[in-house]
Amino acid sequence: MNADWHPDPTGKHELRYWDGSQWTEHVVDAGQQSTDPIGAAPSDGGGQQGQQAQQPAQQGGGYGQQGGQPQQGGQQGFGGDVFGGLSGDLIDGRFSEVSGPGxxxxxxxxxxxxxxxxxxxxxxxxxxxxxxxxxxxxxxxxxxxxxxxxxxxxxxxxxxxxxxxxxxxxxxxxxxxxxxxxxxxxxxxxxxxxxxxxxxxxxxxxxxxxxxxxxxxxxxxxxxxxxxxxxxxxxxxxxxxxxxxxxxxxxxxxxxxxxxxxxxxxxxxxxxxxxxxxxxxxxxxxxxxxxxxxxxxxxxxxxxx
Missing domain, CATH: 3.60.160.10 (Mitochondrial biogenesis AIM24)
Known part of the structure; x- marks a missing residue:
């Protein structure tokens, strides 16, 4: 599953960022980004709810490969090393584009x-x-x-x-x-x-x-x-x-x-x-x-x- 914003599996927020392997702390509500750690990932065999929390449902992302990967440093954001080793608050994901229709x-x-x-x-x-x-x-x-x-x-x-x-x-x-x-x-x-x-x-x-x-x-x-x-x-x-x-x-x-x-x-x-x-x-x-x-x-x- 490609990294992108998806419905928050915890139900606490509108969107949560999936980095390609796990859910991150970055969330979106009413177009505003914030952080809320999701906690420990559920173990294998944790039931249907655990399966849903480990991987997002298939959903269209941004136009092209937008949205960015809001991890600290942001070096691997947007599907590649587009930040060239740079880090800082501007590129750690908090100002990334918020995807959505209309x-x-x-x-x-x-x-x-x-x-x-x-x-x-x-x-x-x-x-x-x-x-x-x-x-x-x-x-x-x-x-x-x-x-x-x-x-x-x-x-x-x-x-x-x-x-x-x-x-x-x-x-x-x-x-x-x-x-x-x-x-x-x-x-x-x-x-x-x-x-x-x-x-x-x-x-x-x-x-x-x-x-x-x-x-x-x-x-x-x-x-x-x-x-x-x-x-x-x-x-x-x-x-x-x-x-x-x-x-x-x-x-x-x-x-x-x-x-x-x-x-x-x-x-x-x-x-x-x-x-x-x-x-x-x-x-x-x-x-x-x-x-x-x-x-x-x-x-x-x-x-x-």
Whole structure:
């Protein structure tokens, strides 16, 4: 059996590394690598459970010979002496590629997509790929181009297709994957990293944000598929059904498409003279659904105090 990641025979973790002769201490849960010694190997004749613990079931590995062998020093990783006698934390296996189908997290700040069908990604977000992969500019049509020009909202996308693995990131922001099942989500365009081509996207005015207030636009994704979004820092998910919920327009990442929205202004005379609160307009949410906010309101503009 070739060395690769396989379902953990102990059932404690999602994946455990088989080095070709025995299970190692290296494990993976939700895309994050860690170590957990498996203990002494079962003796021969230890029953069916012992047989399963000694050798993994046949399973496809990474694209080609990916994944690497996470042993100390890593000299024998990736099926050969590719590290040339080097050792260290970068090549001892803890940063090796995490294998898996479809869209998955390589780590908290990098998305890995094994191409099974074309998908859309933010232009310039590709950091590496393996295999025969093609990238094409995706304009979205004249309608979306005009909406983007008029509203400032929208996506600069590329279509990714072919065979292989693509690694995607956006300035080391945190990456999160959502599965959309015959539903929809409203996302700030700057927070969209990638999504399956089966989803339909459009630029829409936020309900309750009229022209008189300057308007507010967001990107909506509808249908069935996956979407990867980014946040500046660890986000918080609020349940709008628990209480009236309000969020700063620059801190909002996404929300359930079925929520009722409106703009609430707290502007007063005190905000016009001297030091105001700086929080003049918020989006109000109500109904059954969630709101995702990030601990950031965007990068500060040069010269601001």
């Amino acid at each position: 869209a998955s997290l390589q780590n908290s700040k990098m998305l890995r997509v094994r191409i099974t069908e074309p998908f859309m990604a933010k232009q310039g977000s590709m950091v590496a790929y393996q295999g025969n992969v093609n990238f094409h500019f995706q304009g979205g049509g004249a309608g979306k181009f005009i909406k983007k020009a008029l509203t400032g909202e929208g996506l600069s996308l590329m279509r990714v297709e072919g065979q292989g693995d693509v690694f995607i990131a956006d300035t080391a922001k945190h990456v999160h994957i959502l599965q959309v099942n015959n539903s929809g989500i409203s996302v700030s365009g700057k927070n969209v990293l990638a999504f399956s081509s089966s989803l339909q996207y459009n630029i829409e005015r936020v309900k309750g944000a009229g022209i008189a207030t300057g308007g507010l636009f967001n990107t909506t994704l509808r249908g069935s598929g996956w979407v990867a979004i980014t946040t500046e820092g660890e986000p918080v998910v609020l349940n709008a059904a628990e209480a009236p919920t309000f969020a700063d327009t620059d801190a909002i990442v996404a929300w359930s498409i079925n929520l009722d929205t409106s703009l609430r202004s707290t502007l007063s005379a005190g905000a016009l003279i001297g030091r105001g609160s700086g929080e003049a307009v918020q989006v109000a949410f109500s109904g059954q659904g969630f709101v995702i906010v990030q601990p950031s309101e965007g990068y500060p503009v040069a010269g601001q105090q």
